[in-house]
Amino acid sequence: MTHSASYFSIIEEAGARVVYDDLCSGARFLRLMVREDIDPIEALTERYFTSFLCPTKHKGAHAHVETLLKEVEKSGAKGVIFLLYKYCEAHFFDYPDLKSALESKGIQTLLLEVEDPSYSIGQLKIRIQAFVEMLTPI
Amino acid sequence: MQVRLNSAFRNPKSEIVEERVMSARPNESNPYRKIKSTSAYRRLMMAYYFVVKHSNWFGKKVAWITSGGPVEPLYAMGVLPFYPENYGAMCGASRMSVALCEVAEQKGYSRDLCSYALTDIGSSLTGKGPLGVLPKPDFLVCGNNICGTVIKWYELQARAFKVPVFFFDTPFVHDEIQEHTLKFVQDQMKGYISFLETQLNRPFPEKRFLEVCSRSFETITLWRKILDLPMHRPAPLAVFDAFIHMAPIVTLRGTRWAVRYYRKLKKEMEARVRKGVGAFAREEIRLIWDNIPIWYDIRNLSKILSSRGAVLVADTYTSAWALENLDLSQPLNGLAGAYATIHLNRGLDYKIQKMVRMVERYGADGFIMHSNRSCKPYSLGQYDLKREVTRLTGKPGLIIEADHTDSRSYAPQQVEKQIQMFLDIITGKD
Numbered sequence: 001m002t003h004s005a006s007y008f009s010i011i012e013e014a015g016a017r018v019v020y021d022d023l024c025s026g027a028r029f030l031r032l033m034v035r036e037d038i039d040p041i042e043a044l045t046e047r048y049f050t051s052f053l054c055p056t057k058h059k060g061a062h063a064h065v066e067t068l069l070k071e072v073e074k075s076g077a078k079g080v081i082f083l084l085y086k087y088c089e090a091h092f093f094d095y096p097d098l099k100s101a102l103e104s105k106g107i108q109t110l111l112l113e114v115e116d117p118s119y120s121i122g123q124l125k126i127r128i129q130a131f132v133e134m135l136t137p138i
Numbered sequence: 139m140q141v142r143l144n145s146a147f148r149n150p151k152s153e154i155v156e157e158r159v160m161s162a163r164p165n166e167s168n169p170y171r172k173i174k175s176t177s178a179y180r181r182l183m184m185a186y187y188f189v190v191k192h193s194n195w196f197g198k199k200v201a202w203i204t205s206g207g208p209v210e211p212l213y214a215m216g217v218l219p220f221y222p223e224n225y226g227a228m229c230g231a232s233r234m235s236v237a238l239c240e241v242a243e244q245k246g247y248s249r250d251l252c253s254y255a256l257t258d259i260g261s262s263l264t265g266k267g268p269l270g271v272l273p274k275p276d277f278l279v280c281g282n283n284i285c286g287t288v289i290k291w292y293e294l295q296a297r298a299f300k301v302p303v304f305f306f307d308t309p310f311v312h313d314e315i316q317e318h319t320l321k322f323v324q325d326q327m328k329g330y331i332s333f334l335e336t337q338l339n340r341p342f343p344e345k346r347f348l349e350v351c352s353r354s355f356e357t358i359t360l361w362r363k364i365l366d367l368p369m370h371r372p373a374p375l376a377v378f379d380a381f382i383h384m385a386p387i388v389t390l391r392g393t394r395w396a397v398r399y400y401r402k403l404k405k406e407m408e409a410r411v412r413k414g415v416g417a418f419a420r421e422e423i424r425l426i427w428d429n430i431p432i433w434y435d436i437r438n439l440s441k442i443l444s445s446r447g448a449v450l451v452a453d454t455y456t457s458a459w460a461l462e463n464l465d466l467s468q469p470l471n472g473l474a475g476a477y478a479t480i481h482l483n484r485g486l487d488y489k490i491q492k493m494v495r496m497v498e499r500y501g502a503d504g505f506i507m508h509s510n511r512s513c514k515p516y517s518l519g520q521y522d523l524k525r526e527v528t529r530l531t532g533k534p535g536l537i538i539e540a541d542h543t544d545s546r547s548y549a550p551q552q553v554e555k556q557i558q559m560f561l562d563i564i565t566g567k568d
Binding site for chain 1 (some may be wrong): 245247248250251252255286287289290291292293294296297303305306556
């Protein structure tokens with residue numbers, strides 16, 4: 001969910017490929033496609049009401065789980081790394097149910113609680129490496 | 139289960155200061171006068187929890203609702219409200235909260251989340267706590283006028299219990315409430331009524347609603363008058379008493395029981411005022427409290443203060459239930475306006491003015507602010523609030539760090555030292 005560019009390199013150096021993301025300033029914004037056939041102000045307003053963008057906005061109790069599951073399945077990802085900012089309660093409240101939903105579909109998950117800037121890159125590297133190794137078929 | 143205090147994030151105090159504080163403290167007793175109405179209070183709350191826990195025996199549905207949610211339509215429809223936050227306070231006061239939080243943390247919930255929510259999640263997972271297994275909600279009502287945390291908390295409970303949640307959205311009021319905001323909240327009330335009609339499969343009873351609103355209004359008026367009485371010297375009611383006696387206005391607002399109870403309490407307090415009897419025998423320092431109580435340490439804090447003749451006479455939390463702007467000429471719109479403008483939904487300027495007025499009206503010598511780890515909306519801005527209130531009133535303030543129910547985030551000896559030093563400042567002993 002976080003912003004530092006180094007996370008992608010750490011993951012790829014560990015031997016995995018990031019096939020999709022749900023970062024706060026990343027691919028999640030592709031959910032906000034704007035209609036072009038109606039009044040622009042109406043269209044801009046409508047996209048916020050019809051898309052699940054971020055857990056800080058309430059769009060029903062199941063929007064986050066459903067959206068995440070759909071995108072993960074579409075991407076063909078084998079695992080999901082949760083990069084959550086410390087104190088981001090919107091993501092931390094949703095995390096346990098997201099984790100169990102993914103794991104019930106056979107998708108492995110890893111939780112990394114980070115701060116920006118990160119103070120323990122070394123530890124993150126080790127945990128990501130371990131996660132990737134676990135996913136790598138023998 | 140081991141509960142250890144993380145002392146690493148507490149500032150260490152020097153031994154010299156500790157010596158000074160210990161020698162400055164007089165060891166005088168200050169008898170506390172027990173409130174007679176407390177036995178009636180206990181019977182009332184036991185009855186309430188009994189009925190709510192066995193709602194099916196009474197053929198009633200149960201809704202879980204946030205503390206700032208409009209409860210009047212629920213009572214009008216004959217639905218019993220249950221308040222997870224009120225239960226969290228009970229768990230905190232019974233010192234059962236930490237164990238329940240730890241259960242939630244085992245399931246993957248971050249320790250940084252609000253401890254009311256963690257307590258509730260832990261209690262739902264284990265069926266443990268002062269009330270044991272809680273009554274399952276038939277639906278949830280979530281109002282974000284108190285905070286945004288409740289949205290996430292109620293979403294997860296909606297998933298866990300597989301029940302619908304009605305979200306009552308009250309936009310933040312930075313200065314004064316705007317016309318379009320008020321209209322938005324009024325529309326929400328209409329949506330709420332439709333939601334209830336769908337859930338209960340019967341029409342909304344207008345007449346009964348008017349009765350419930352009028353009882354709610356009377357309860358609020360009684361509570362406000364009770365909280366005004368500590369303006370007298372000595373204060374007949376201390377804030378720590380109000381923290382206990384607020385349970386009926388939170389959970390039973392709209393019922394005859396609440397009206398009867400507060401009439402009784404008001405009578406007893408007015409008698410004290412006439413006789414010049416205070417909550418404590420000695421009242422030398424009058425203080426204001428800000429934020430939610432430290433539920434598990436009320437008695438101890440009360441003793442620390444009273445042994446120095448210090449009494450908390452007013453606070454921003456109990457007074458939040460003395461809803462302002464309640465216009466009953468159009469009850470649905472009146473409720474919308476009142477719930478949209480509660481204390482926690484207002485900007486910093488409002489909070490500053492409110493505390494300044496409180497310090498002046500109650501003749502306070504200072505104020506104590508609980509910097510509550512769990513509650514951002516209540517704690518954010520407290521340093522600015524403290525500075526401004528001191529600037530405008532000339533009275534000193536103290537900020538103490540704790541959590542409302544999680545005692546792992548509380549260093550009692552530290553806090554006691556801070557309070558003693560603060561009282562020294564007020565009494566001029568430097």
